[in-house]
Amino acid sequence: MRTLTAKGVRIDDTFAEAFDMRATALLITADTARWAKQAAVTMTGFATSVIGCGCEAGIDRMVxxxxxxxxxPGVRVLLFATSTGELQKQLANRVGQCVLTSPGSACYADLAGTENLRLGNGLRYFADGWQISKRFGARHFWRLPVMDGEFVCEATTGLTKTAVGGGNLLIMGANTETTRTAAETAVEAMMAVSDVILPFPGGIVRSGSKVGSKYKQVIASTNHAYCPTLRGAVASELDQDIGAVLEIVIDGLSAAAVGNAMRAGLAALVKLGPKRGALRVGAGNYGGKLGRHHFHLKDLVP
Amino acid sequence: MKPLALTLREAPPQRLDLSSLVPHKLTGKTAAEIARIAIATTREPLTIGDIFMIRMGDPLAIRIEGGSERFDEVGHGLAEGEIVVDGDVGLRAGRLMTGGRLVITGHAGPWAASGLKGGTVEIGGSVGERLGGPVPGEVAGMRGGLVIVRGNAGERAGDRLRRGTIMIEGHAGAYAASRMIAGTLMVGRSVGPLPGYLMRRGTLLVGTPPEASSPTFVDCGVHDLVAHRLLAAHVRPHSRVFDRLLKAPLRRFAGDMAAMGKGEMFCPPA
Known part of the structure; x- marks a missing residue:
């Protein structure tokens, strides 16, 4: 399968398979950058995968x-889900429990969409009749009296149906330390790309999964072909020199944004080189039958 | 393209109904057809050609050179384009506008921007009473758009205001924001007696603490609100007068408790 080597890093001739998702973007502000980030981190917590969290969410950038x-000061947050209904539910719960509650916060729409999701239009009822509606030009805000003053929240936020979730890179290295260094380097480069998030802890997932399991109640299970400790026991995808694998998953507001992030990650991995970082880079797919978007690594290598 | 210009020949002999001088009523007309439009309000017939010299141009940009307090209904129902009046106007300027921009360099009479639904009205001088207010029989006054008055406003500015923003850079008369339903009325300097009289909801901002405030407005303390930053950003392109006012903490009064009591008046802490 391997056809490419870039500065000593082996690049698999494969592709990442990604899916259409629904997404929205918010801008959370606060009196200080620290508290804007705190609200954003809290709101995007436990949002690594739609499988178990309902949505995938993360910080796009500081504003x-x-x-x-x-x-x-503000933070731009992106939220992804598989349906509009679930996205609406997650948005209301997360803003209501994590942003409304955070000291000094305010929450604004940060995506122009053809359709809207309810934001302040739902949360306003928390104010128990004391909510104040304000329209400034084309924008509509709700002011909710809270114990540190007022929570200001835009009435609605835009929805996009052309977001893409599931772009990924599989980073394979000699040991856990060099593999982690490689993944951290790639994450740093990919976070600089706008309109994307890396939903897993610090952008990195160590427990890549395959669909299904030997147990019929389990819908996803460990990706045994990429587990280094099973190399001799299963039909492994790993070479003899690979001691650890980490994955980076990318969700973006558009296919172009996901492609840009993967390109930036690959460039960073190639630049770091095989000695200090990744020996080999691959990508996860399901044979190309499930997802509409295919990101071929050979097209993205610098 | 050059604007369609109308130059005043002499002071009008009677009040004029200029509601026909809006782009959607002039588009496709020749100079001769425009000259024949009747504008009389008495039994003495009068046409545009009698009062104005016409220089043809783009009807989406109408320029009226010379003004008079007898120019009534200027910009009535304006939906798009721009009307600039180089002088004063009379009653109900910009009434029921839905879009576009009306600029009056001089003063305007009562009911300026009455029932405004959208667009921008900018008045260089002062305005008469009931700025944005409803005419008799109407339930609500202005319900959208933006009004900027560089001078002063008469009594009951923002009467029954329902939506939209009014900025008065100078003083406002008695009963500013009277019977306000919602929306925002900002006064750069002082207001007359009983501001916010019977207001239900909405925001009134005044540059100096009112001398005679209603006892049915209750003090809610001095606050620095995020909403003021949004309001400042909204009005900054149109007027810089309110920048300084909105930067500092303001005292909030809730009222009018004699009506619904969901309204608010902000002023600098005395």
């Missing part, structure tokens, strides 16, 4: 005070 609607 300078001069670029936010209220002139305070």
């Amino acid at each position: 300078k005070a001069s670029e936010t609607p209220d002139g305070r």
Whole structure:
């Protein structure tokens, strides 16, 4: 399968298979960057995979005070789900429990979509009749009296149906340390790409999964072909020199954004080189039958 | 393309109904057809050609050179384009506008921007009473759009305001924001007696603490609100007068408790 080597890093001739998703973007601000980030981190916690969390969410980027609607430091957050209904539910729960509750926070729409999701339009009822509606130009805000003043929340946020989830890179290295260094380097480069999130812890997932299991109640199980400790016991995908594998999963507001992130990650891995980082890079797919979007590594290598 | 210009020949002999001088009523008309449009409000017939010299141009940009407090209904129902009046206007300027931009360099009479639904009205001078307000028989006044008054406003500015933003850079008369339903009314300097009289919801912002405030407005303390930053950003392209006011914490009064009591008045802490 391997056909390419870039500066000593072996690149599999394979592709990442990604799926259409529903997504939205929010801008969370607060009095300080620390508290804007705290609200965003809390809201995007336990949102690594739609399999068990209902949605995938993460921080896109920090936003300078001069670029936010209220002139305070902000954080842009992206939320992905498989259906509009689930996205709406996750949005309401997460903003209601994690952003509304965070000191000094405000929450704005940050995506123009053809359809809208309810944001403040649902949360306003928390104010028990004391909510105040304000329309400034084309934008509609709700002001909710809370114990530290007011929570300001945009009435709705945009929905996109052309988001893409499941772009990925499989980073294979000699041992856990070099593999982790490689993954961290790739994550740093990919986080700089706008309109994407890496939903797993620190952007990295160590327990890649396959569909199904020997147990009929389990829908996803360990990706045994990429487990180094099973190399001799199963039909392994790993070479003799591979001691550890880490995966980076990418969700983006568009296929182009996911492609850009994968390109940036590959470039960073190639630049780091095989001695300090990855010996080999692959990608996960399901034979190309499940997802509409195929990101071929050979097209993305620098 | 050059604007369609109408130059005043002499002071009008009677009040004029200029509601026909809007782009959607002039598009496709020749200069001769425009000159024949009747604008009289008395039994003495009068046409546009009698009062104005016409220079043809783009009807989406109408320029009226010269003004008079007898120019009534200027920009009535304006939906798109721009009307600039180089002078004063009379009653109900910009009434029921839904879009576009009306600029009056001089003063405007009562009911300016009455029932405004959208668009922008900018008045360089002062306005008469009931800015944005309803005419008799109407339930609500202005319900959208933006009004900027560089001078002062008469009594009951923002009467029954329902939606939209009114900025008065100077002073406002008695009963500013009277019977306000919702929306935002901002006054850069002082207001007359009983601001927010019987307001239900909405926001009134005044540059100096009112001298005679209603006892049915209750003090809610001094606050620095995020909403003020959003309001400041919204009005900054149109007026810089409110920047300084909205930067500092403001005292919030809730009222009018004699009505629904969900409204608010902000002023600098005395």
